[in-house]
Amino acid sequence: MTQCLNPDCLRPNPPQTKFCQSCGEKLVLKERYRPLKIIGQGGFGRTFQAVDEDKPSKPFCVIKQFFPQVQGTKSLEKAAELFA
Secondary structure, X not given: OEEOOOOOOOOEEOOOOOEOOOOOOEOOEOOOEEEEEEEEXXXXXXXXXXXXXXXXXXXXXXXXXXXXXXXXXXXXHHHHHHHO
């Protein structure tokens, strides 16, 4: 399974799919990281389990997606600081 990273979609797709079958977004991040599933989410974003397809052993890794639920410039700046 390959998880779409588009925050407005997030639909699962068949393995080895290059583009989301629902929204058309590219599924492999930086031509390397394939998201498999959402493993967590909170006020600042989501965390995905992924596979590093660039390495021969294809190890698991994590993708952190910044997607804050706050409003206002100061709140957004603080969320970005805490996320980093």
